[in-house]
Every structure is written in C-alpha cells, then in structure tokens.
Amino acid sequence: MSAVTQPLLLGGERATTQLYELGVRRDGVVLVHASMRSVGGDAENMAAALRRALGPEGTLVVPAFTPENSDTSRSYLERVRGLSAKARATVRASMPAFDPAVSPAPTMGALAEAVRRAPGALRSAHPQTSFAALGPAAGHLLTGHRQDCHLGEDSPLARLYESDAQVLLLGTGFDSCTAFHLAEYRRPAPPRRLYRCVVAAEGGSGRWWEYEDITLDDSDFATLGSDFVRARSDAVVTGRVGAAGSFLFPLRTAVDFATGWLKDHRADGC
Structure with a gap:
C-alpha cells in the first residue's frame, strides 16, 4: 500500500505528520535506519519528530555499530588495503576500545548519532553491533x-x-x-567465523578480544528486500518523509519472510 505522499521539506510538526501518515505506530517501538542526506533537514529535529509521532509511551531504536575498533571488519580491511605491514600495525594500534557511554558510531549516520547522544538514551553492550534507544522500553x-x-x-x-x-x-x-540479520541466525547451522575487536580493560586501557559468531552477510539484502516488497505488499508501506522515499513494515514479518528466503536462495541451502 502507499501512504500519502507530500514532497515537502522536513521540519517540525510537518515531519511528525508525515511519519504519522506513513504509519508509525503511536506508543509502539520502531527501529530506524536513516540517511539524513537523502531526507534533508536536521538529525536532532528528525529524532524529535519521531518521538512526537511515537508518543510518550513509544520507543525509538537505532543501530550504533562500531566497526572502527575491529581488525576483522570490512571497514578496517578496506582502510589498510595496499598498506605495508608496519602501516597496518600503526592503524591497528590506534584503534580505541569500545565504551558504550562515549564511543561514536559515525558510519551509522547523523540520526543514529543524535539518538545515541540524546539525554536519557541507553545503549546495549556489544562492542561491535550495539543499539541505542530512547523511550520506556529501551531498558528491556x-x-x-x-x-x-x-x-x-x-x-x-x-x-x-x-x-x-x-x-x-x-x-x-x-x-x-x-x-x-536475525533471519541468518534462524537458519540451520549457519556458517561461523572469528571476530576481533578492542574492548575496555581495567585501568582504562584496551585489550583485544576474539570471539566466534555466525558469518554476517548482507550482500543479497537488496534483492531480498525487493522480493519482500513484492510478496508482502500488504505489509510494506511506502511514502515520502522530507525529500526521501521511505519504507515502513513490521520487523517480525520481515524476519519471517527472510528466514524462508535465505533457505531458498543462499548457495549452502542453510
């Protein structure tokens, strides 16, 4: 279905109205990925508009990922490509330890940073893929x-x-x-790999920590999303907020669809 479209500049109450018309549920929970460059306007104003649309009992959640403190992340491997061993070691040694209270998440965009820095925001503890949230359900x-x-x-x-x-x-x-990505975990025996990152240690220093988790792969998510929109047009609402086209849909519906889709489309059949 399509929400009412209004190609109007983002700002104040107009943004709240557009979010309401798109279908953001009052007193609900919403996970937001945003490109403020596409939407236009100010990230703090957008965060405020989202909170107004959600109401006092609603909760706003954003990803606050930090690939900058890992030597197994895609961003690190791209950063050191072509560098000498000495230069790579210098980059690695400069990586800051993750601190949920202060570590920025620059690759997540301006809105995510606005939410992370907002008074009262909470953040989860994972040193690579934390989330930040504002609202009464944030702690849970x-x-x-x-x-x-x-x-x-x-x-x-x-x-x-x-x-x-x-x-x-x-x-x-x-x-x-x-x-x-939650659907990747719900496949039978998903492939696994090692990850490394810098975490805080006693005395304020950092230490390298290695752990095993599943192999995260978003390379086919654009195709998966296109198929999801076609198959579940009843659940996906499209419309404009500010200058940008946007999608709104139930997380549970998306994960359930993706779980079946990955089984059918990933080469390992898992």
Whole structure:
C-alpha cells in the first residue's frame, strides 16, 4: 500500500505528520535506519519528530555499530588495503576500545548519532553491533546483549521481534535492513567465523578480544528486500518523509519472510 505522499521539506510538526501518515505506530517501538542526506533537514529535529509521532509511551531504536575498533571488519580491511605491514600495525594500534557511554558510531549516520547522544538514551553492550534507544522500553530491549552474539537471539533484534516492532527505512534501501540479520541466525547451522575487536580493560586501557559468531552477510539484502516488497505488499508501506522515499513494515514479518528466503536462495541451502 502507499501512504500519502507530500514532497515537502522536513521540519517540525510537518515531519511528525508525515511519519504519522506513513504509519508509525503511536506508543509502539520502531527501529530506524536513516540517511539524513537523502531526507534533508536536521538529525536532532528528525529524532524529535519521531518521538512526537511515537508518543510518550513509544520507543525509538537505532543501530550504533562500531566497526572502527575491529581488525576483522570490512571497514578496517578496506582502510589498510595496499598498506605495508608496519602501516597496518600503526592503524591497528590506534584503534580505541569500545565504551558504550562515549564511543561514536559515525558510519551509522547523523540520526543514529543524535539518538545515541540524546539525554536519557541507553545503549546495549556489544562492542561491535550495539543499539541505542530512547523511550520506556529501551531498558528491556537493550539489556542482555551478549558480547558474542552480534544480531541473534541474545541481541536487541530478538527483543524487537518479540515486541512487534516496526522498521522504518528513512531514505535508505533494504541493503541497510539490519533486521534481516536475525533471519541468518534462524537458519540451520549457519556458517561461523572469528571476530576481533578492542574492548575496555581495567585501568582504562584496551585489550583485544576474539570471539566466534555466525558469518554476517548482507550482500543479497537488496534483492531480498525487493522480493519482500513484492510478496508482502500488504505489509510494506511506502511514502515520502522530507525529500526521501521511505519504507515502513513490521520487523517480525520481515524476519519471517527472510528466514524462508535465505533457505531458498543462499548457495549452502542453510
């Protein structure tokens, strides 16, 4: 279905109205991925508009991922490509330890940073794939994020699934849809790999920590999202917020669809 479309500049009450017309559920929970460059306007104003649309009992959640402190992350491997061993060691030694209270999440965008820094915001404990949230359900959603479980059953994604949360792709595509990763954990015997990152140690220093988790792969999420929109057009609402096209849909519906889709489309058949 399509929401009312209004190609109007983002700002104040107009943004709240657009979010309401799109279908953001009052007193609900919404996980937001946003490109403010596409939407236009100010990230703090957008966060305020989302909170007004959700109402006082609603909870706003954003990804606050930190690949900057890992030498197994895609961003690190791209950063050191072509560098000498000495230069790679210098980059690695400069990586800051993750501190949920202060570590920025620059690759997640301006809206995620606005929410993370907002007074009263909470953040989950995973040193690579934390989430930040504002609202009365934040504690329930973020507590218990195991440090060896990026985005699975012991992460906020599973709590969002249980809470019947919505997902809002605000000026972004399905290649950014973190919820699909929960479906990867729900495949039988998903492939696994080692990860490393810097975590805080006693005395304020950092230490390298290695752990095993499933192999996260978002390379086919854009195709998965296109198929999801076609198959579940009854559940996916499209419309404009600010200058950008956006998608709103139930997280649970997306994860359930992705679980079956991955089984049918991934080469290992798992």
